[in-house]
Amino acid sequence: MWFELRARPLPWRENRDAYRIWISEVMLQQTQVATVIPYFHRFVERYRSLLELADADEHEVLQLWEGLGYYRRARDLLKAAGQLRDAGFDTIPNDEDLVRALPGFGRYTTNAVLSQAYDARLPILEANSTRLLCRLFGIDGDPKITANQRRLWHLAELLLPRNKSGAFNQSLMELGALVCKPTAPACSECPLKRRCVACLQGRQAEIPQHSKSAAMTKLSEVAVVITNGDRVLLVQRPPIGRWANLWEFPHGPNSDGETHELAAARLLEVLGIRGAVETEITTLRHSVTRYRITLTGLHIAYLNGTLDSTLYPNHAWVQLAELTNYPLSAPQRRLAEALGGACHGP
């Protein structure tokens, strides 16, 4: 009843179209409601139904997705739509096992879509309901650890009412988003205040406990060293992009007057690579092209230092000592160790 009174009039709540609910749920993964709303409008206006989406051009879908991030979500959306169309469906069917097997449908999204569209009696657990349940039941420790995940999913299932499970699931999230907020929860207006362990004990600020992230050493600049046998290449980290075998370059010619397509080709040539590497070129924004380079059999190390150009072919003089203190991920560390002293120069 709290939900019926206080629920926000969100665009995907206008009806119970499983297609629209699906799009909204995927967009909402790791993305806040306010951010999603304009994207949702544009998307469902361009592709009004599952069948329209199934026939869509991937490049166009990705363009509509620009700014949301996690572009795999958009690709999986298209894949799933195609699979459903090929199987003869014109919308998301009310079939848990079938839907769960589609790309992009994990436990949360499957249950969220089917409960909202069809009142399927399936529990959900996400950021808002996690916070709410942790406080309500006084669950200590990091909610992300496996044991607590199991407890929380179990609770979500236990609490699920016989009917109207869709509204119930959404009310958990809505209450978490509007009242049981991460900081400064509005406990005075919470319908659960008399049954909430955290509220009764005044421990709202301590629950849920957030895991302490690893200490990070600050970097002014970062570079990458790639070796293939006796060939070594030093590449400056691009201004955007993350730790991975991934670089992004702006469109158009670089400072040396060569196109970045050519620069990428030169990079591969410097490394003496033919078949071992594939490049995948995607246009994300109009200003950025992404090159995914699969570095099979190559060694990569990451290191500190300031560089002033994008590509430095054949630089073997970089000191790996500069690697110190940066908390490399496990695969990065393995690569760095495998590289060993190969980069020690004069």
Add this chain to the structure above:
DNA sequence: AAATCGGGGCC
């Protein structure tokens, strides 16, 4: 169990 994928909002 851990790593990866991102961009925007907020304190």
Add this chain to the structure above:
DNA sequence: GGCCCAGATTT
């Protein structure tokens, strides 16, 4: 600048 957000997939 660090943390958070309607997670899924891969290893």
